Amino acid sequence: MKKVIMGTETAALAAVLARVQVVAAYPITPQTVTVEELSDYIGKGELDAEYITVESEHSAMAACVGASATGSRAFTATSSQGLALMHEMLHHAAGGRLPIVMLNANRALSPPWNLYCDHTDSLSQRDTGWIQYYCCDVQDVMDSTFIAYRVAEKVMLPVMINLDGFYLTHTSEVIDVPSQNEVDRYLPPYDPANKVDVDNPSTYGCVCGADLFSSLKYRRQMETLAVEQAWQEASDEFAAQFGRSHAPVQGHRLDDAEVVIVTIGTAGGAAQLAADALRQEGVAAGSLNLAMVRPFPYQSFRQAVSGAKHLVVLDRDVSFGAEGIVAQEIKSCLYGQSQAQVHGFIAGVGGMDITEELLADMTREALGGQKQGLQLGDSIWIKVLP
Amino acid sequence: MAKKQIDSVMQLPVMPLTIEDMTWNKTGTWRLLTPVQQDKLAPCRAACPLGQPVPQMIHQLAQGDPAAGLALLMAYNPMPGVTGRLCYHPCQAKCLRKELDQGIAIQSLEKSASLAQGAPALERRADTGKKVAVCGSGPAGLAAAYFLGLAGNSVTVLEPGKTAGGFLTQAKAGQLAPEVLAQETRRLSQVAGITIETQAAPGSLEGMDLVLVDAGAYAPDSAEAKAVKALAQGDAEPLVMESEGGFKASQVAHALALGREAANQAQAALGLPAVFAQPELGPVATVEDLTLGFFAPAPVSEQAQEEAARCLSCGTCNLCQQCALSCPDACCNLNEAGGTIEIDLYHCKGCGICSYECPRGALVMENQP
Ligand code: SF4
Ligand code: SF4
Ligand code: SF4
Numbered sequence: 126m127k128k129v130i131m132g133t134e135t136a137a138l139a140a141v142l143a144r145v146q147v148v149a150a151y152p153i154t155p156q157t158v159t160v161e162e163l164s165d166y167i168g169k170g171e172l173d174a175e176y177i178t179v180e181s182e183h184s185a186m187a188a189c190v191g192a193s194a195t196g197s198r199a200f201t202a203t204s205s206q207g208l209a210l211m212h213e214m215l216h217h218a219a220g221g222r223l224p225i226v227m228l229n230a231n232r233a234l235s236p237p238w239n240l241y242c243d244h245t246d247s248l249s250q251r252d253t254g255w256i257q258y259y260c261c262d263v264q265d266v267m268d269s270t271f272i273a274y275r276v277a278e279k280v281m282l283p284v285m286i287n288l289d290g291f292y293l294t295h296t297s298e299v300i301d302v303p304s305q306n307e308v309d310r311y312l313p314p315y316d317p318a319n320k321v322d323v324d325n326p327s328t329y330g331c332v333c334g335a336d337l338f339s340s341l342k343y344r345r346q347m348e349t350l351a352v353e354q355a356w357q358e359a360s361d362e363f364a365a366q367f368g369r370s371h372a373p374v375q376g377h378r379l380d381d382a383e384v385v386i387v388t389i390g391t392a393g394g395a396a397q398l399a400a401d402a403l404r405q406e407g408v409a410a411g412s413l414n415l416a417m418v419r420p421f422p423y424q425s426f427r428q429a430v431s432g433a434k435h436l437v438v439l440d441r442d443v444s445f446g447a448e449g450i451v452a453q454e455i456k457s458c459l460y461g462q463s464q465a466q467v468h469g470f471i472a473g474v475g476g477m478d479i480t481e482e483l484l485a486d487m488t489r490e491a492l493g494g495q496k497q498g499l500q501l502g503d504s505i506w507i508k509v510l511p
Numbered sequence: 512m513a514k515k516q517i518d519s520v521m522q523l524p525v526m527p528l529t530i531e532d533m534t535w536n537k538t539g540t541w542r543l544l545t546p547v548q549q550d551k552l553a554p555c556r557a558a559c560p561l562g563q564p565v566p567q568m569i570h571q572l573a574q575g576d577p578a579a580g581l582a583l584l585m586a587y588n589p590m591p592g593v594t595g596r597l598c599y600h601p602c603q604a605k606c607l608r609k610e611l612d613q614g615i616a617i618q619s620l621e622k623s624a625s626l627a628q629g630a631p632a633l634e635r636r637a638d639t640g641k642k643v644a645v646c647g648s649g650p651a652g653l654a655a656a657y658f659l660g661l662a663g664n665s666v667t668v669l670e671p672g673k674t675a676g677g678f679l680t681q682a683k684a685g686q687l688a689p690e691v692l693a694q695e696t697r698r699l700s701q702v703a704g705i706t707i708e709t710q711a712a713p714g715s716l717e718g719m720d721l722v723l724v725d726a727g728a729y730a731p732d733s734a735e736a737k738a739v740k741a742l743a744q745g746d747a748e749p750l751v752m753e754s755e756g757g758f759k760a761s762q763v764a765h766a767l768a769l770g771r772e773a774a775n776q777a778q779a780a781l782g783l784p785a786v787f788a789q790p791e792l793g794p795v796a797t798v799e800d801l802t803l804g805f806f807a808p809a810p811v812s813e814q815a816q817e818e819a820a821r822c823l824s825c826g827t828c829n830l831c832q833q834c835a836l837s838c839p840d841a842c843c844n845l846n847e848a849g850g851t852i853e854i855d856l857y858h859c860k861g862c863g864i865c866s867y868e869c870p871r872g873a874l875v876m877e878n879q880p
Contacts, residue, residue, distance in 0.1 A: 220527065221526060221527065222525050222526045222527070223526075281525050281526065318525070319524065319525070319526050319528060327528045327529045327530070328528060328529040328533070329526065329527070329528045330527055330528070331527060331528060331529045333527060337517065337523065340520050340523060341523055341527060343520060344520045344521075344523055344525075347520070348525075
């Protein structure tokens, strides 16, 4: 069924279709509509789930941890400051190997206060062990939620679905809403091997000495690295059923591309247009939407850019004292594997629009054209005061 | 159960959880303080002139077993139906439930227990071969006779008047009906195996090893006192129960306690061990020992079982198992046969949660391994 729907509404509808059983969430701009919609669905009896009202995001995640440990499918949604407040529990969810799915509406962290799109909130949670997926459009929000549960429950790790604040949360698009039957066919009920069970008691999150601690972490790392493959497979199966693919790495005109514009989130659309425009000028340009940041899709990424000489990397974030986080990740992925030059741009933080022209100009600068921004450390900052 | 050996990463659980049985982990070796189930003295019991096990008796009523409650009382008190009607109930003044809403109607509950049918089978010691006479059948005399009977002596109560009961026969009818007094007297003589002779005449002390005299409640020169003393005439060294100023009806529990104490003195005089001893209980429980928030407010009830259920069982374990529910290591266990709470010391690590959670302060942490 086709529907004109906003990103936040889509996230709620996707949770309903995924038949989540427990929702514990705290409203925050720009995610609020998702929480309102979900409480409506549950209140009206259209979703058979428990809504746990909480006093903070920390408690929201704690409630999801408990719910998931008892074997229910748990969902939450947050943004920015709320995500930061959850930090401790994010480690708990991933370390506990609990397949929770969370929507995060990417928004700048204060101070100064700013409600608009920025990726520092989720990227600064890279090391918590969550799978991180960044949506490029509203259809992606719907579809990736199903893929997320399917992967999470297979590999026993939580997934954070990221939506660019306002660009995606508050934009309505025409999307295809699958029927409940179709979703059920793709996503079977959650039936974990272990769950809190009074008839079969175990201590969850028990104490563990140095003798087994590294081995447990080793196993978790092994299973986290395998997520790239698991997601790819789940995406392929999704594509086979629904005709839409949502792979960890999504390329556009990469086959012969010498310069590749790399983005995460909604900027992927503008990057495709910029690549097309550059092609008109005779530049062998392509674009790459890095949908998965954790685990980093090493194989697919290396393969996708194997022919490139220049990578123009957009960061809507900064790791203070280093550089843009995505640029850092890419350098680490390509070190010793590729001769391509990585040009890191910091642009679009705090809600600055990323347009096709801006990305094309950044690419021209990378290829020796006119300067667009100010070099600071390893990054070029766009649209800052001189 | 032995610790499971893990030889490869893939044998580890995916989730960080304990696998199989964890009893191999003897966490008891971590313990510094040890939980001990130890009752404190309930303030109602402390205030009772007879020291009756009030919370235990109330617990039986709450369980719907008044006969068991009666048996508990009659180990301390031969006439619970009388105290349950006449006593000035100092217990109620001390009831800690008042800190929550309203105190327990303890005296009515005592009366309820006394209404249980039949006579409890209390343990009666083996026959001593000793013969004892008790002159006067006031509550003190009856109590002395009752405990001496339980001690295995052959006891006869001699009452000059028509009815046993001493000054209780003069109680206002509204307070103590003659039938009730008769029933109580019958029951106590049945339980202790003693004989009561009314309209007894002087000169029946032949062959007695010991004679006791109870004229306590009467004025020394009254006709009643003289009649009782006349019965003891001829005995060289009678054991006389006395109290300064006598007893009012409301003080019947004190009279009974006097008789109970006299039974112990008589046993000593006969060269026999004491028949009654108050058990050693800890300090009196105070409101600080209780977790008042644990208990729901409830109005006073006319219905005995419902009213009994309001008792907080101060300082007295009633096997509520809150400790068992709270112990993170499942170390507090109910021993159903023994009716006690037992601590698994192989695994108890001494965290003290059970003690903190016991809503009545009946589980203490002792400074011992
Ligand atoms: S609540 Fe029960 S145990 Fe506590 S003082 Fe009152 S009657 Fe006694
Ligand atoms: S919690 Fe209950 S069962 Fe445990 S010691 Fe206290 S009164 Fe007894
Ligand atoms: S709660 Fe359990 S482990 Fe802790 S002191 Fe009590 S019995 Fe021991």
